[in-house]
Amino acid sequence: MLRLDSDYMAGAHPEVLAALTATNLERTTGYGTDPYCESARRLVLDACFPEGGRQHSDARVYFLEGGTQANSTVIAGLLAPHEGVLAADTGHIACHESGAIEATGHKVLTLPGADGKISAHLIDEAVAAFRADPSRDHTVAPGAVYLSQPTELGTIYTLAELEAISAVCRREGMPLFVDGARLAYALASPANDVTLPDLARLADVFYIGGTKCGALMGEAVVIPNPSILRHFTPLIKQRGGLLAKGRLLGVMFQALFTDGLYERVGANGIALAALLREALRARGYEEAAPSPTNQLFFTIPNDELEELSHIVTFEVWGAPGDHYTTVRFVTDWALTRDDIEPMLAFLAAR
Numbered sequence: 001m002l003r004l005d006s007d008y009m010a011g012a013h014p015e016v017l018a019a020l021t022a023t024n025l026e027r028t029t030g031y032g033t034d035p036y037c038e039s040a041r042r043l044v045l046d047a048c049f050p051e052g053g054r055q056h057s058d059a060r061v062y063f064l065e066g067g068t069q070a071n072s073t074v075i076a077g078l079l080a081p082h083e084g085v086l087a088a089d090t091g092h093i094a095c096h097e098s099g100a101i102e103a104t105g106h107k108v109l110t111l112p113g114a115d116g117k118i119s120a121h122l123i124d125e126a127v128a129a130f131r132a133d134p135s136r137d138h139t140v141a142p143g144a145v146y147l148s149q150p151t152e153l154g155t156i157y158t159l160a161e162l163e164a165i166s167a168v169c170r171r172e173g174m175p176l177f178v179d180g181a182r183l184a185y186a187l188a189s190p191a192n193d194v195t196l197p198d199l200a201r202l203a204d205v206f207y208i209g210g211t212k213c214g215a216l217m218g219e220a221v222v223i224p225n226p227s228i229l230r231h232f233t234p235l236i237k238q239r240g241g242l243l244a245k246g247r248l249l250g251v252m253f254q255a256l257f258t259d260g261l262y263e264r265v266g267a268n269g270i271a272l273a274a275l276l277r278e279a280l281r282a283r284g285y286e287e288a289a290p291s292p293t294n295q296l297f298f299t300i301p302n303d304e305l306e307e308l309s310h311i312v313t314f315e316v317w318g319a320p321g322d323h324y325t326t327v328r329f330v331t332d333w334a335l336t337r338d339d340i341e342p343m344l345a346f347l348a349a350r
Helices: 014-022 035-048 053-058 067-078 120-132 159-172 183-188 196-202 232-238 247-256 261-282 302-308 337-349
Strands: 060-064 083-088 108-111 141-148 176-179 205-209 219-223 295-301 324-330
Touching: 014 247, 035 053, 035 060, 035 196, 035 219, 035 247, 060 067, 060 232, 060 247, 067 141, 067 176, 067 205, 067 219, 067 232, 108 120, 120 141, 120 159, 141 159, 159 176, 159 196, 183 205, 183 261, 196 205, 247 261, 261 295, 261 337, 295 302, 302 324, 302 337
Parallel strands: 083 108, 083 141, 141 176, 176 205
Antiparallel strands: 060 219, 205 219, 295 324
């Protein structure tokens, strides 16, 4: 059975696993104070600030175990008690984190996204509406902006869109936080024009996903200006995210940022997504979201979906319809052409 439910279904990339095995019996200090974490931080910062300089020296990298934990910890650290975070109504923190942000005492203030994205104009309008509200002292203030690259619908922000959003955020004094759980696949997309240095320049906090991009687990949170999140390590500890065996995260990110592995991981997922996208379109299925990354959303007749379910698993996206249902297929770093060949053959034979 081909499993395309998500991109965290396989374990670790062989090169990551080899690095873990090679260092398995070493004894190092804990909580991310070991040489492997330090090396991984340098590699991540080199990728984000290739020209070095003061920003490279000042920036900080923290390793957390997973995306929900990274989102809730960062957002709690960015916001004052009376503030909420602006996000697309389809954003991950608004839909698929079981109220993790609300559990920190902060509200997700949703905006009507277009193809999963919010715009600088929408953010501007939300801030203006708050300021114009005579009851604003009794409401939740917008205190930060959250978006993901790619979005929950697999779409990606262009460089121009991010520059406009960043400009609004800085003008209004609101931190911009970018969730990069699937960042490798955004970076590898032919439609993408945003680089890691661009994110480091435009975002106040962002993270580089490992869990869905070749690691067993882990996300690398990058803070270009650490004054925006002071005392972040105690906050991670308080929320259960400071891994005692922190070396494991350092070893994995060191491997991901050696010999272009992070780029190769993303490229594989994108290449296989392109093959599946072409086959699904050729079959005549309607694309439900214009995703250029590794998440494919298609609306399929229910009788044909039943046949398809015998060879591939997928995620039903929203409520099933009476005659048609929208589903999501997700490719990743671990899949091969041979893995998806049965599905390609099935679609071509219809």
